[in-house]
Amino acid sequence: MRKHYEFILEALFEGAYIVDKDRRIQFWNRSAEQITGFSAQEVVGSRCSDNLLMHVDERGAELCTHLCPIAAALEDGNMKEGLVFLHHKNGHRVPVSIRIAPIRDENGKIVAAVEFFTDNSTLYDLSQRLRELEALALLDSLTGISNRTHLESEIEASLQEKQRYGLSFGIIFLDIDNFKDVNDLYGHQVGDMTLKTIAGTLRASARPFDTFGRWGGEEFVGIIKNVSLSQLQGFAERCRTLIENSTVQADAPLRVTVSIGAALARDRDTVNSLIRRADTLMYESKRMGRNRVTVEREPPPVDAVYGVGPI
Numbered sequence: 001m002r003k004h005y006e007f008i009l010e011a012l013f014e015g016a017y018i019v020d021k022d023r024r025i026q027f028w029n030r031s032a033e034q035i036t037g038f039s040a041q042e043v044v045g046s047r048c049s050d051n052l053l054m055h056v057d058e059r060g061a062e063l064c065t066h067l068c069p070i071a072a073a074l075e076d077g078n079m080k081e082g083l084v085f086l087h088h089k090n091g092h093r094v095p096v097s098i099r100i101a102p103i104r105d106e107n108g109k110i111v112a113a114v115e116f117f118t119d120n121s122t123l124y125d126l127s128q129r130l131r132e133l134e135a136l137a138l139l140d141s142l143t144g145i146s147n148r149t150h151l152e153s154e155i156e157a158s159l160q161e162k163q164r165y166g167l168s169f170g171i172i173f174l175d176i177d178n179f180k181d182v183n184d185l186y187g188h189q190v191g192d193m194t195l196k197t198i199a200g201t202l203r204a205s206a207r208p209f210d211t212f213g214r215w216g217g218e219e220f221v222g223i224i225k226n227v228s229l230s231q232l233q234g235f236a237e238r239c240r241t242l243i244e245n246s247t248v249q250a251d252a253p254l255r256v257t258v259s260i261g262a263a264l265a266r267d268r269d270t271v272n273s274l275i276r277r278a279d280t281l282m283y284e285s286k287r288m289g290r291n292r293v294t295v296e297r298e299p300p301p302v303d304a305v306y307g308v309g310p311i
Contacts, residue, residue: 077102100113148213148216150211173215
């Protein structure tokens with residue numbers, strides 16, 4: 001007979017699961033199935049250390065095998081909360097807000113722990129935004145994120161906002177490392193799945209006012225608003241590590257990496273000049289060994305960038 005609390009947990013809109021002292025999953029509700037793509041049948045009975053969900057933090061550090069917050073709650077008896085990125089069954093990363101509480105028996109001894117998690121992807125806002133973009137034919141047909149036309153329009157609009165109101169923004173330019181090898185070794189179907197997985201990870205990690213799109217081929221562009229140079233670098237690093245820790249669900253799980261260039265918009269930038277700088281920085285990441293972020297440091301003098309000299 002099902003325990004009474006299980007009926008309550010099944011009614012929650014939050015994902016919820018219970019682990020015993022050995023961190024073996026004993027219960028997995030329907031919302032957890034919807035958020036992760038994994039059914040209760042696939043998950044119940046496994047241990048956190050089996051790393052099925054492959055939780056990572058914002059720096060890409062693995063949590064299930066080394067820094068598990070549930071293990072900490074079982075150990076010290078305190079509630080835990082935070083933001084982590086779980087691994088969806090389809091391969092992409094999903095940001096979730098988690099809350100963990102230890103469960104005690106009638107003698108006060110800790111016997112289990114429960115974790116509640118909520119999809120933090122602002123799905124409603126994004127779905128509404130996607131419907132608007134679809135009506136304007138501004139989506140990439142393969143990945144479902146913005147296409148190059150929409151990206152160029154958004155960059156131009158952001159440049160105008162910067163000129164009028166001084167609102168800062170930056171560009172991150174991503175290129176999949178060794179993508180030709182993926183197509184040659186696994187076929188173009190897996191190549192398409194790789195593009196979709198990366199697009200899903202970028203879409204889920206974006207803030208509501210940022211824009212990610214496919215620039216063309218294996219290249220992606222992110223328009224990141226209201227950031228300093230150091231914040232832009234941190235955001236780019238997060239994207240890099242989340243992609244590195246995502247998997248493409250081919251015949252065997254496949255991981256890929258990206259090289260990234262990041263540049264802040266300048267007062268006299270055009271769409272072309274800003275993209276060109278970010279693209280050049282991306283190639284510097286390639287030259288330095290791939291799977292890295294290169295950010296421009298101090299901007300050169302105006303004369304050197306725009307060819308302005310004395311009259």
